[in-house]
Amino acid sequence: MKQLQLFFIVCFFCVFAGLSAQNRETKIDLQVQGAASPEKVLKRKVAIVRFSNETQYGKGIFYDKENDPMAKQALDNLSNKLASTGKFMLLERSDLDKIVEEGKLAGTGYDKIGADYVIVGSITEFGRKNVGDANLISRSKMQVAEAAVSLRLIDVSSGLIIYSEEAKGEAELKTKTTLGVGGTAGYDATLSDKAISAAISQLVENVINNLMDRPWKAYFLAVDGNDIFITGGAAQGLSVGDVFVVKEKGKSVKNPQTGVTMELPGKEVGKIKVTFMGGETPESQFSLIEFTDGKIDTNDLSKYYIEEIK
Numbered sequence: 001m002k003q004l005q006l007f008f009i010v011c012f013f014c015v016f017a018g019l020s021a022q023n024r025e026t027k028i029d030l031q032v033q034g035a036a037s038p039e040k041v042l043k044r045k046v047a048i049v050r051f052s053n054e055t056q057y058g059k060g061i062f063y064d065k066e067n068d069p070m071a072k073q074a075l076d077n078l079s080n081k082l083a084s085t086g087k088f089m090l091l092e093r094s095d096l097d098k099i100v101e102e103g104k105l106a107g108t109g110y111d112k113i114g115a116d117y118v119i120v121g122s123i124t125e126f127g128r129k130n131v132g133d134a135n136l137i138s139r140s141k142m143q144v145a146e147a148a149v150s151l152r153l154i155d156v157s158s159g160l161i162i163y164s165e166e167a168k169g170e171a172e173l174k175t176k177t178t179l180g181v182g183g184t185a186g187y188d189a190t191l192s193d194k195a196i197s198a199a200i201s202q203l204v205e206n207v208i209n210n211l212m213d214r215p216w217k218a219y220f221l222a223v224d225g226n227d228i229f230i231t232g233g234a235a236q237g238l239s240v241g242d243v244f245v246v247k248e249k250g251k252s253v254k255n256p257q258t259g260v261t262m263e264l265p266g267k268e269v270g271k272i273k274v275t276f277m278g279g280e281t282p283e284s285q286f287s288l289i290e291f292t293d294g295k296i297d298t299n300d301l302s303k304y305y306i307e308e309i310k
Contacts, residue, residue: 051075169198233285270294
């Protein structure tokens with residue numbers, strides 16, 4: 001009888017183990033089948049043309065505005081946060097004032113920069129303080145760094161500020177001793193970087209959303225016989241076979257309220273398909289296209305632009 005009971009117990013565990021394994025396999029299969037393919041992203045060309053330190057912190061007699069460590073740290077921090085998203089092609093640009101003077105803006109924006117959008121940033125506030133607390137048996141000390149950062153996002157095609165905001169960040173380091181026992185900490189220079197990074201982090205998501213809400217654009221480069229070339233290539237996420245819409249630029253009018261020249265919405269005139277891509281560097285890449293619908297006046301390519309299909 002005992003042998004028969006042992007036999008049934010063994011059979012039960014075998015069946016249960018088999019069902020468990022089958023369930024695990026089913027779950028794995030469902031997870032694999034439910035995995036979503038990565039979304040195709042057309043990268044916007046963005047340049048951070050200036051990040052300045054507008055505070056008086058650290059500005060001594062030998063202060064060099066062109067090599068401000070806080071401004072450089074803020075620029076690198078913002079660049080890293082944007083690059084980590086994989087949605088942007090960041091262009092190295094500096095000395096905005098010289099670029100503006102060279103291009104004279106031509107009434108249309110930062111036309112000498114080569115980006116779709118530019119970001120201008122500044123550290124508007126910065127300070128450090130020590131906060132202490134002491135009683136009969138314990139002492140505590142806290143180092144606090146506070147920073148405020150302002151960012152402006154500018155559309156190169158119009159020269160208009162499409163997003164502007166300021167945010168504040170804070171970083172702290174606290175030490176405590178009890179009856180003379182505990183940790184102590186000297187001056188922590190990294191708190192400055194952490195406070196600036198905290199402020200930038202609050203703005204980055206809004207910058208990304210503003211950029212991605214606007215359609216990706218490209219422009220016609222040249223026509224050589226039957227070959228038509230446009231800007232953009234693999235570095236911006238283009239692939240052979242991609243289809244885009246071609247639009248004729250809208251009329252430029254002057255806003256009577258602001259005095260700013262603005263462009264009316266464009267009109268669709270056709271569709272194109274990418275047939276070949278070339279170029280050695282991200283900034284010099286191009287694509288060869290063919291029209292699948294409509295046509296343009298090849299004698300005046302500046303009248304048109306290419307836009308992604310939403």
